Amino acid sequence: SSRLPQTVPFRGSHWQTSLLGFRASLPVRAQPKKKKKVDVKREQAQKDRMKKKIKKLEKAAPEMVPIEDFITPLKYSDSSRVRSLAPLSSEETERRVLLLKKWCVFKQKQDKAEKQAIQALVEAQQEALKELRLESEELYQAAIKRDEQLFPFERDGPTHTPPLPGYDPPEGKCVDITKVYTQ
Amino acid sequence: AAARPRPWRLFGAMCLLRLPRITQPLEKEEEEMTALMGQIELEKSHYSDHEIRKLEEEEQLRRRKESMYDDDEMLGKTVIMAQDLEDKWEQKFLQFEAASRITDADKNNNRTSLDRRLDSNLLLLVKQKIGNQDLWLLPQVEWQPGETLRSTAERAMAMFLGDHIQAKILGNAPYGIYKYKFPRAIRTEDNVGAKVFFFKAFLQSSDLSQAELKEDYLWVTKDELGDYLKSEYLKKVNRFLLD
Numbered sequence: 378s379s380r381l382p383q384t385v386p387f388r389g390s391h392w393q394t395s396l397l398g399f400r401a402s403l404p405v406r407a408q409p410k411k412k413k414k415v416d417v418k419r420e421q422a423q424k425d426r427m428k429k430k431i432k433k434l435e436k437a438a439p440e441m442v443p444i445e446d447f448i449t450p451l452k453y454s455d456s457s458r459v460r461s462l463a464p465l466s467s468e469e470t471e472r473r474v475l476l477l478k479k480w481c482v483f484k485q486k487q488d489k490a491e492k493q494a495i496q497a498l499v500e501a502q503q504e505a506l507k508e509l510r511l512e513s514e515e516l517y518q519a520a521i522k523r524d525e526q527l528f529p530f531e532r533d534g535p536t537h538t539p540p541l542p543g544y545d546p547p548e549g550k551c552v553d554i555t556k557v558y559t560q
Numbered sequence: 561a562a563a564r565p566r567p568w569r570l571f572g573a574m575c576l577l578r579l580p581r582i583t584q585p586l587e588k589e590e591e592e593m594t595a596l597m598g599q600i601e602l603e604k605s606h607y608s609d610h611e612i613r614k615l616e617e618e619e620q621l622r623r624r625k626e627s628m629y630d631d632d633e634m635l636g637k638t639v640i641m642a643q644d645l646e647d648k649w650e651q652k653f654l655q656f657e658a659a660s661r662i663t664d665a666d667k668n669n670n671r672t673s674l675d676r677r678l679d680s681n682l683l684l685l686v687k688q689k690i691g692n693q694d695l696w697l698l699p700q701v702e703w704q705p706g707e708t709l710r711s712t713a714e715r716a717m718a719m720f721l722g723d724h725i726q727a728k729i730l731g732n733a734p735y736g737i738y739k740y741k742f743p744r745a746i747r748t749e750d751n752v753g754a755k756v757f758f759f760k761a762f763l764q765s766s767d768l769s770q771a772e773l774k775e776d777y778l779w780v781t782k783d784e785l786g787d788y789l790k791s792e793y794l795k796k797v798n799r800f801l802l803d
Contacts, residue, residue, distance in 0.1 A: 458606040476592055483589045494802055498735070501799040505737040505757060509709070512566055512755065519708040520733045527731055532762075535583045538658040539678055 442558040567752040568739070572712025573700035575735070575797070576727060578674055578682040578763045578779065582661055585679070614642035671778045680781045683801070685788055686720050687776040691746070696778070696788040698797065700756055709734060713759035720777065726764040735760045736800040738793055758800065 465473075510517040586594070607615070665673035674682065686699045701716035703709060710732050717725060734757035741753035778788065782801050785794055 453606060458612070460603070460605065460607060462603060473596060476596055479589055480593050483587070498800055498802070501736045501796075502733060505734040508737050508739065508755060509734065509757065512568060512570060516570075516709055520710070522732050524729075524731045527728075530728070532579070535580050535679070537583055538661055539581055539663070541659040 445556070567750050569751065569754040570703035570709070570712075571700045571754055571756040572703055572709045572716060573698045573756050573758050574684075574713040574717040575698050575758050575760045575801070576684040576717060576721075576763055577760065580680055581678045583679065610642060614646075617641050617643070671780060671784075674779055676779065677781055680803075681801075682779040682781060683785070684720075685778045685780055685785075691743075695790070697793070698758065708732070709757050710759060713757075713761075717761070724765075727761040728764055729759060729761040734758055736796055738796040740792070758797070760800065 506517065506520065509520055661678065663675045663678065664670075665676040670676060676682070684699065685696050687694055688697050688700065689695075690697070699716045699720045701712060701719060703712045707715075710729065714729065717727065736758040737755060738758070739753060739755040741747065742751065747753070780788065782798070782803060785797065789797065
């Protein structure tokens with residue numbers, strides 16, 4: 378087997394024309410030539426296979442993100458956690474049923490009153506608009522135009538006690554531990 | 561052809577409401593229901609980690625008292641019991657004092673203050689001269705040609721409370737109308753009476769120290785309106801005021 382010089386480029390052989398064109402000028406055997414073509418073909422086949430695999434993975438449906446609120450952690454279904462309270466007496470159940478019935482009636486009255494109030498509001502507004510129309514069509518048209526600045530309408534709701542003037546809330550640090558799933 | 565001018569004079573009035581800052585007290589049925597809901601929730605729930613810890617510690621204490629064995633395991637360990645934690649939290653809570661729901665203005669019945677009756681809507685009333693009478697009214701001003709009624713109402717508000725007032729007017733349409741005929745002495749063919757159109761707005765700015773209130777003014781709730789407004793006017797105003 379001929380020892381092919383690897384590291385030191387030399388000018389001994391008459392096949393070599395320049396120092397730089399070393400590898401190309403040597404007469405390579407037929408075998409290495411086949412290797413090159415087959416290599417190229419093999420490499421291309423490998424690349425195609427990889428691409429097909431990638432396409433398959435992408436086509437597969439994305440994994441669903443689990444909703445942590447709907448999965449009860451196992452430690453809470455332990456039977457030792459069940460509360461032990463005295464069973465309800467019949468008077469208690471009786472009282473509860475009557476209270477629920479009273480609540481139904483109370484809520485029904487409240488709802489009816491609310492609906493009547495809204496109805497009265499609408500009637501008053503319709504009457505006002507009717508009178509306005511009698512006065513001047515131009516003002517009427519300006520009045521029934523949509524108010525773009527009304528929405529989005531934001532308002533802070535009422536609290537149980539009014540804000541304490543000069544109150545300094547205690548310092549605290551909030552660490553966010555929500556799990557973020559990427560698809 | 562120009563339309564014949566109508567004999568009614570137009571006014572725009574602003575009904576400025578200060579919305580409630582605290583919740584209304586619960587009715588009797590509501591209180592009973594909240595108690596019942598709390599009880600049912602307690603019955604249906606399971607023990608939490610804190611409660612289990614508390615039960616176990618109570619169990620340990622009881623066993624130690626009964627059997628009186630040496631607590632070598634406990635030597636060197638300072639244990640904070642769940643009960644101690646609860647006591648500490650209770651103490652801390654008792655130290656905090658919230659602001660009172662009934663303010664000083666409530667006690668003095670100072671009707672010009674905005675801090676009165678924090679749980680209900682407050683409405684602005686001003687004293688205006690109509691004809692030759694001084695009446696308590698919602699701030700109103702005569703309409704001038706070239707402006708919409710809404711801007712008339714805004715002008716009325718600015719006239720009595722200054723330009724720096726921040727209020728959210730609820731829409732372009734009037735909420736109510738009060739029309740009246742002038743007394744026969746002033747009534748003419750062209751000047752039969754007046755129509756006052758009411759607009760509603762919510763007060764956004766919480767302090768009115770910058771307001772230049774020149775006339776007499778009051779902030780009253782819906783049930784106190786009867787003390788100041790005339791009956792016909794009051795009837796029309798009540799129609800578009802929610803409790």
